Amino acid sequence: MAGSHRRRRVGSGASARATRTRIAVVVGVGAAVVGAAGFGAYSVLEDDQAESGGNALSAPASSDPVKTGPPGPRETARAAGDFLAAWAGGNTETAAGMTDDRKAALRGLDSYREDAGVEKVKLTPGRAEGTKVPFSVDARVTFGDNVKPWAYNSALEVVRDEKTGEPEVVWDPSLIHPRLTEGERLRTGSTEAPPIRALDRTGARLDPKEYPSLAPVIADLRERYGAKTGGKAGVKVWTEPADAPKGDKKKDKKDDDKAGTPETLLVLSKARPGTLQTTLDAAVQETAEEAVAKQGGAALVALQPSTGQILAVANQVPDGHNTALQGTLPPGSTMKVVTASMLMDKGLAAPDKPHPCPRYKAYGGWEFENVGDNSFTIQGGTFAQSFTASCNTAFISMAEKLENDDLTKQARDVFGIGLNWQTGVTTFDGSVPVQSGVEMALSLIGQGGVRMNPLTMASVSATAKSGVFRQPHLVPQSFDGRQFATAPKSMKAATAQSLRDLMEETARTGTAAGAMSGLTGQVGAKTGSAEMGGQEETDAWFTAYRGDLAAAATVPNIGHGGEFAGPLVRDVLAAHGG
Template identity: 35%
Template sequence: MTHTPVRRRSTRAPLKAVTATAVSLAVLAGGAYAAGLGPFDRRSDALDPAAAAQARAFLDDWSAGRYDSAAARTTHPARAQDVLRSFTSGLDIEKPRLTTGSVERADDGTVRVPYTAKMPVKGLGTWTYTSRVPLREANGAWKVDWALELVHPHLSDKAKFRLEREDTSPPEVADRNGKSLVGDEYPSLQPLLARMAGADGKPRGAIRLVDRVTGQTSGTEATFGMRPGKESGRATKTTLDAAWQAAADQALAAESGGRNASLVAVRIDNGEILALANSPTTGFNRAASGTYAPGSTWKIVTSSALLLKNAVTPDTVVDCPKYLTVGKEFHNVETSEFHGATFRKDFMESCNTAFISLRGKLGDTETGEVARTYFGVGQEWHVGIPSYDGSVPVPKDETEKAAAMIGQGRIQANPLIMASVTATAASGRFHQPTILPDAEDRTSTTALPQSVVAQLKTMMRDTVTEGTAHVLADLPGDIGAKTGTAEVSEDEPNNGWLVARRGNVAVACVVEQGVTGGGSAGPILHHLLSAVPEDPS
């Protein structure tokens, strides 16, 4: 980010622009310049060709680091050489790129050549500003009329510049209550701190205008790698909760068994992310950017679509056979079967064949429309860090439609999406997940009818007390959940999923090659919810 300072009013006579043609610096043999030679347009400086050539020669010598040659073209060579060298070297400017404009002449004969300076500050970025080179004619020759202001309009006998580089330690990031999130206690966050602080992982620094006597800062000329409007040294506040974040990292470390896994916890009432954790803690942020088939956790969305159009009720009998063939053979986990089961029982036991048998109740685009309209899946989210926001493609054929009913096929999600789906099912209202309080929200959704919400909550509670999420049954509170087992390929074990809601918090966890949700993700969420029995304020 650069800042072009406001020009100070000159006390000299008004200047007249001769032309508006911009030209670039050119180097001639031996460093000498002549009007009309090289790439310069002879007409652009027709009134003062020698003055224009001298200004360009001065700027080119400066940009090339020939400070003695540049200084020799001025009215005060010794002073000029010292200032040019200290300004360029002291601010770690690698090689100035100086582009001249057209000559300006005042009524009193004074000549100036405006220029644009692009100053690449080593390792930080480019500082851009504009200034003018004044020239004076004496004894038939033009000289640069030396003044500090020609180097930069704010450089003076009273003010100079100072380059400040921030150290390479992680940017300061705090949780919702102001507690620092920098440290070993929150290993999953350390790769994300720069992103959350708005620095994009780049070095940070600034060029300050300071008083030559007191050293006090009077202004900032340029900032690099810092979030616009954010002052250096101030912590970036997030929506995270330190207790939940620490517990999430500890749960993955203790229960993931060395497998790739991730989890997310969000507030149900507003979508704020309370914890986001990955195992391993370095590298790819699979919790928010991963692309997984959500498996049977997606049955929350499928059930919503069916309930919305009154295609079923929880008490509708939907048989659950071991196998069902729709282009290919589908089966239940461990080939379980429940003859005469109700839809509630099918949900509790995560019966694939029962859900697939209901595919004719929904149009090809209906599940995707429900996912987008009510759950915000597939809309553009602005979380505050990079995220993948889900995809629910229209099925290409009946086999793919059957797979989509159970969260397979080409449906893709991640723990952030499924935590949000769980939160929406619990409250009826989608809230875009955010990790920064000021994150933009461009989503547009419709609230689920409360009758649908009530049915989903009951079925998710029954899944804990009597169904596949029984791993959470011993925990206090009104916990509802849904397990998921997602096929990856014929050669790899299934991914295990579990989503749950308790109080004002919704959580989601995936374990790669975890085989079953209850067996792999279950212990992780049990550990997490045991460690943080209270909802965050």
């Protein structure tokens, strides 16, 4: 591709040779090409007229035909040698001009020095195999105070330019490094954040190998607090998409062969972890991990009502979505804890007062029915009976007496739902939007637009137990001084006591009795079964407290909450509550 009239600069100090002299390297005899940005040398000269049949530095006569066919051994050696010499010497424009894709080659070769931090490189060609030339790379990589040698092998191929007949190097990112693929570049820099050594509230180490559900939690903590815990980030060379912003840090991902997936190629300095003490409790976490392992897709959170400290976070599929902290699911009848408190605060219900529980209730053009396990009616029953039996129509019947935003206000102002919790990790703190008509009625029983997760529902039980919302958190406030969310209001004292009475009766004689049977102490609970579109079964939900421990769990597409989610919560409360 190089026109025969073009002069090639050799190294950084080579002078023009006589017009009948060609520049070449004999490949296969250990000739080395050494260079660095701003300096370098290459001085293997050889007359090649016998093979080329003409002057390499002057245009062929117009009558000379353009050469065709694969380049010969000398042409291959010369093209490879010239290219390696220019690359090693830091003459990237010259080297790029010797390839079949000047723009791509220039980007790649410049990036090799600028983005990968290669300050010195020695390129040693090996014995050619036809038109392919292997070569070894001995480089030096520098990033700040970190300097490390880097040696590896690569290869190039020489072809003939169809227009000029001149030999040229086929450009491919793997020339720079054999692990580099199309659309990628090399980067050298610090990892995204110093690693952390997470500790539980007692100082015990929380190893994600031992507690697999904590792997994404600890990764999140590293992103947020790695630089504040006294650790030090590592320095590495890695591959990344060429269009990735240069400000991005390398993320720790397992090496694989997929294009675009970051892969570590060289470690200049190892990271040093800092230490971060969390509110988690290793013993509670272990029980929670064992509990969720019993049901596919299960998620569970346990926390302390008196402080809001999160004691355990468990997901049965830890490598998947963190449902325990970030799920956005309808919680079904567990939401009746919030709804009941609202009705009692507004004077629309009381445990010992009569409360309708018909089999059918029409509202907003829909007819609601107690179906499945709830296919019943309570004649002349009380609100306590409706709550403990989880009668849907008893709550739907109250919709006509409510304003559209009543439940939203109660959830936010009393239970802290949607107040942008500063837990120390990424969490979804629930949503109870203002709705009207049928959707508002559905929200009273945890359907419609209501969205929760085990964290928010564990907090609901904790608030019911203590009577006061205390923002859940996994990193102590004292660590970084962040502002916790506070609820504007508290339940009326009578309401708080009545709500505990309702939950405790549900645990003794209601829908939660099977799961809570045999537990001693102050135990309250509420079951839930949430309908999800496209599922054959409902999602199972369960929230409860025992002493100064509250927990909530969900299991997808399985059935009734008391039967499937309740036993998971019971395991945690039985081992650590009381």
